[in-house]
Amino acid sequence: MSVVQNIGGTGTPGGAEFVPCWSCKGPVASRALFCHTCGAIQAPGSTDHFTRLGIERSFDVDDDKLEKQYLGFQRVLHPDRFAGKPAKERAMAEAQAVALNEAYATLDDPLKRATYLLRLKGVLSEAAADKTVNDPALLMEAMEKREALAEAESADAIEKLTVEAAGDAIQLLSDISKAFASDDLTAANRATLRLKYLRKFLEEARLRRAALED
Amino acid sequence: MLLQIHEPGETPEPHALERKQAIGIDLGTTNSVVAMVTGEHPEVLRDATGDGLVPSVVSYAYDEPAVGRQALSDLAEYPDFVISSIKRLMGRGAQDVKRLAGALPYEIAPQEEGKSGMVRLKVGDQILTPVEISADILKALKTRAEISLGHKVEKAVITVPAYFDDAARTATKDAARLAGLEVLRLVNEPTAAALAYGLDSAAEGIYAVYDLGGGTFDISLLKLQKGVFQVLATGGDAQLGGDDFDHALADWAMRRTGIQGLTSGEAKILLQAARAAKERLTTASGAELKAKVAGHDVRQSIDRGTFEVLIEPLIGRTLRACRQVLEDAKLTAADVKGVVLVGGSTRVPLVRAFVADFFKQQPLADINPDEVVAVGAALQAKALTQGSDTLLLDVIPLSLGIETMGGIVEKVIDRNTAIPVTKAQDFTTYQDGQTGMLIHVVQGERETVDACRSLGRFELKGIPPMVAGAARIRVTYAVDADGLLTVSAEEKTTGVKSEIAVKPSYGLSDDEMADMLRDSLTFAREDMEKRLLLEARVEAERVLLALNAALKADGALLTLAERNEIERVAQKVRDAIAGEDRDRVHNAMEELDRATHAFAQKRMDRAIQGALKGQRLDEVEAGMAPDTPN
Numbered sequence: 092m093s094v095v096q097n098i099g100g101t102g103t104p105g106g107a108e109f110v111p112c113w114s115c116k117g118p119v120a121s122r123a124l125f126c127h128t129c130g131a132i133q134a135p136g137s138t139d140h141f142t143r144l145g146i147e148r149s150f151d152v153d154d155d156k157l158e159k160q161y162l163g164f165q166r167v168l169h170p171d172r173f174a175g176k177p178a179k180e181r182a183m184a185e186a187q188a189v190a191l192n193e194a195y196a197t198l199d200d201p202l203k204r205a206t207y208l209l210r211l212k213g214v215l216s217e218a219a220a221d222k223t224v225n226d227p228a229l230l231m232e233a234m235e236k237r238e239a240l241a242e243a244e245s246a247d248a249i250e251k252l253t254v255e256a257a258g259d260a261i262q263l264l265s266d267i268s269k270a271f272a273s274d275d276l277t278a279a280n281r282a283t284l285r286l287k288y289l290r291k292f293l294e295e296a297r298l299r300r301a302a303l304e305d
Numbered sequence: 306m307l308l309q310i311h312e313p314g315e316t317p318e319p320h321a322l323e324r325k326q327a328i329g330i331d332l333g334t335t336n337s338v339v340a341m342v343t344g345e346h347p348e349v350l351r352d353a354t355g356d357g358l359v360p361s362v363v364s365y366a367y368d369e370p371a372v373g374r375q376a377l378s379d380l381a382e383y384p385d386f387v388i389s390s391i392k393r394l395m396g397r398g399a400q401d402v403k404r405l406a407g408a409l410p411y412e413i414a415p416q417e418e419g420k421s422g423m424v425r426l427k428v429g430d431q432i433l434t435p436v437e438i439s440a441d442i443l444k445a446l447k448t449r450a451e452i453s454l455g456h457k458v459e460k461a462v463i464t465v466p467a468y469f470d471d472a473a474r475t476a477t478k479d480a481a482r483l484a485g486l487e488v489l490r491l492v493n494e495p496t497a498a499a500l501a502y503g504l505d506s507a508a509e510g511i512y513a514v515y516d517l518g519g520g521t522f523d524i525s526l527l528k529l530q531k532g533v534f535q536v537l538a539t540g541g542d543a544q545l546g547g548d549d550f551d552h553a554l555a556d557w558a559m560r561r562t563g564i565q566g567l568t569s570g571e572a573k574i575l576l577q578a579a580r581a582a583k584e585r586l587t588t589a590s591g592a593e594l595k596a597k598v599a600g601h602d603v604r605q606s607i608d609r610g611t612f613e614v615l616i617e618p619l620i621g622r623t624l625r626a627c628r629q630v631l632e633d634a635k636l637t638a639a640d641v642k643g644v645v646l647v648g649g650s651t652r653v654p655l656v657r658a659f660v661a662d663f664f665k666q667q668p669l670a671d672i673n674p675d676e677v678v679a680v681g682a683a684l685q686a687k688a689l690t691q692g693s694d695t696l697l698l699d700v701i702p703l704s705l706g707i708e709t710m711g712g713i714v715e716k717v718i719d720r721n722t723a724i725p726v727t728k729a730q731d732f733t734t735y736q737d738g739q740t741g742m743l744i745h746v747v748q749g750e751r752e753t754v755d756a757c758r759s760l761g762r763f764e765l766k767g768i769p770p771m772v773a774g775a776a777r778i779r780v781t782y783a784v785d786a787d788g789l790l791t792v793s794a795e796e797k798t799t800g801v802k803s804e805i806a807v808k809p810s811y812g813l814s815d816d817e818m819a820d821m822l823r824d825s826l827t828f829a830r831e832d833m834e835k836r837l838l839l840e841a842r843v844e845a846e847r848v849l850l851a852l853n854a855a856l857k858a859d860g861a862l863l864t865l866a867e868r869n870e871i872e873r874v875a876q877k878v879r880d881a882i883a884g885e886d887r888d889r890v891h892n893a894m895e896e897l898d899r900a901t902h903a904f905a906q907k908r909m910d911r912a913i914q915g916a917l918k919g920q921r922l923d924e925v926e927a928g929m930a931p932d933t934p935n
Contacts, residue, residue, distance in 0.1 A: 111905065111909055112851075114847065114848075114851040115851035115852065115854055115855040116851075116901065116905030116908070116909075117855050117858070117859060117905065117908040117909070117912075118908060118909050118911075118912030128854050128855055128858045128859070129850065129851040129854035130854065131847075131851060162530075162533050162535070162696075162698075165533070165696060165698060166533070166696055169696055169698070169786075170725070170786050171490065171688065171689060171696060171697065172692075172696075174489055174490070174689035174690065175689070175690060176843075176847070177840075177843050177844045177847045178840070178844075179844075179847075180847070185725050185785060185786065188725050188786070189725045189726060189727045189783075192722075192723045192724070192725065192726055193726070193727075196722065196723065297632075
């Protein structure tokens with residue numbers, strides 16, 4: 092990743108940050124995809140996933156718009172577009188495609204999106220994201236559900252638990268959306284963690300059901 | 306575009322056409338096909354009799370290896386010198402070879418000390434790897450294309466089963482290199498088939514590609530829209546195909562006749578006879594399996610119903626994989642707009658019936674299922690060499706993981722993740738003073754190392770002694786657009802690094818590859834030198850184009866003398882490009898880099914001053930800023 096030179100910081104909101112173009116050595120905006128002088132594709136640079144895909148930073152993402160933006164950028168930046176080009180250009184295109192894939196994978200999934208947004212807003216630190224929670228109500232609920240799953244002996248019983256959990260998961264998405272909209276990050280964090288547990292539970296239920304069927 | 310930098314009267318690139326043209330190759334288990342787009346339409350390159358299929362069979366009975374029908378006709382007389390279905394052994398170890406009632410249809414050479422675990426076959430008095438045998442098939446396809454086109458062919462798109470693991474993909478790429486072909490891209494077979502169908506019919510929506518070949522099964526779900534072919538999920542079985550139908554039939558015949566103890570040559574003959582019977586059963590209600598093996602004259606009548614009972618469990622396995630990909634993509638059969646059949650084994654009526662029943666619709670087979678993959682490869686070859694509006698976005702078929710304490714696999718990249726992709730995870734030491742860490746890379750869905758496939762191991766050395774848990778080792782997995790993995794590891798507190806392109810446990814070592822390349826007649830040292838020269842020229846041409854653009858934009862920053870000096874050195878680079886000396890190109894490039902250093906500095910300085918005055922560069926580049934794709 093290239094080093095960003097930040098200059099004239101105070102007077103230029105939005106940032107007149109630029110780096111030397113790797114190909115023609117001239118100045119190029121750090122966010123530019125192509126050099127305006129020589130046209131060479133640039134390294135992806137560090138930016139958040141929303142900016143990278145050109146969509147508004149919000150939990151409420153229009154799926155069609157997100158997909159359209161992702162495919163639009165891939166059409167232009169994918170390494171297949173640079174197949175006959177020198178190795179350095181191909182490497183840049185590959186790095187761009189990697190960054191786009193990561194951004195899309197993160198924003199396309201509501202749980203990953205919520206977690207990422209909480210991280211951007213400073214609620215979740217990198218280290219804290221995967222640690223256990225001290226939300227007794229949530230832990231109790233998770234334990235009860237697991238017990239119910241362990242006791243479920245038939246496919247029907249598992250199906251019933253699955254439908255219930257899937258319904259809760261849908262409700263949570265709307266809770267998370269509301270929490271972000273009113274900037275209640277504590278509530279958003281809580282609901283996101285609950286969704287994470289529910290997802291894990293649903294996966295366990297799926298595996299148990301598959302085991303029953305075999 | 307590359308030509309514009311040549312001065313008038315200078316000779317342009319003498320092989321421009323060859324540089325631009327690339328072929329598409331379907332390197333199949335049973336048959337291989339080569340195709341190419343000439344003009345507008347993709348065309349399968351055929352022999353004099355109009356046959357597009359080249360049996361993937363190699364005979365080493367004579368001085369020169371023979372490939373295709375010729376090799377097939379040697380089978381009866383010299384079974385020990387004829388190799389078929391070699392694709393099943395790509396990137397595999399000796400223990401992976403499938404037996405027919407205890408007999409191997411190959412003679413396995415003993416493992417040699419110091420060589421990798423890739424299986425080696427004894428063919429007559431030679432020891433050959435699957436990579437070399439596949440290279441012979443690729444050479445034959447390359448020759449077919451060269452005869453048909455009347456000039457040399459050096460670039461290709463080669464298809465591989467979507468479910469091929471990293472070892473098998475690497476082996477395929479190695480084989481191409483050995484055959485003197487530069488692989489522009491490894492494309493997954495179902496994706497290539499979808500490309501051929503989608504472009505043909507301008508289809509939009511979600512399509513399933515059911516690809517049952519000779520030795521491999523793939524199922525892929527793709528979303529087609531406006532020229533983008535996006536793979537949503539892929540699954541399959543790299544060891545399941547029409548060959549297994551043959552095995553089922555041959556096993557049945559052996560049980561019925563009580564024959565035992567076949568030699569590997571006899572096993573080949575019996576399998577061939579089973580295949581012939583299977584093919585007859587596609588259209589006929591009954592067939593006879595005839596072969597002379599182990600001193601017996603085997604003649605067994607079989608009706609289609611019996612055959613279907615034998616293969617039903619195998620087809621059942623394909624449907625399980627279909628269910629899994631639908632689940633992975635969070636879709637149901639009802640979401641699928643069309644099902645495309647690919648691979649010769651989809652001619653079996655029971656396969657078609659099961660697929661139709663599963664997806665609740667009649668599958669499409671209007672493009673020849675044996676040729677559709679090569680046609681798609683040819684289309685992608687054209688897209689990569691001449692540009693195109695279509696785009697293939699693929700995924701990795703199997704999760705990639707790392708071994709952790711107790712033989713447990715920690716997944717680093719989940720299956721069906723879009724490629725190219727890079728993911729990093731941090732690990733730590735578990736003993737005080739530990740200075741090395743063994744990194745074991747595995748591929749598969751199971752939780753224990755034993756149940757996954759080992760791709761390779763390497764060691765990060767030189768970690769400074771610390772207490773257990775203090776080191777922070779970042780392991781990075783990078784999968785490129787070909788689906789090939791590179792793993793690197795770095796101790797973050799000290800910056801100690803180690804990197805490997807994963808040379809699979811069942812792949813070839815770099816030394817072995819170098820030996821083979823030396824021995825290979827089609828890829829002599831001159832070829833290597835020529836390729837390096839070509840690469841140097843391409844890079845030098847890029848630098849000149851970039852310099853021209855910079856001069857046009859900011860030339861006013863230079864005095865006449867400075868400009869003349871840059872022009873003088875640029876001319877030296879142009880002269881070097883026209884010559885044949887790679888070192889001269891490199892030296893001239895280095896000189897140009899020095900000569901333009903001050904110019905680059907001036908351009909950066911001016912931009913800094915401009916920015917300080919409040920001009921915003923990103924306004925200048927609004928058209929390219931990342932919120933307006935197209």
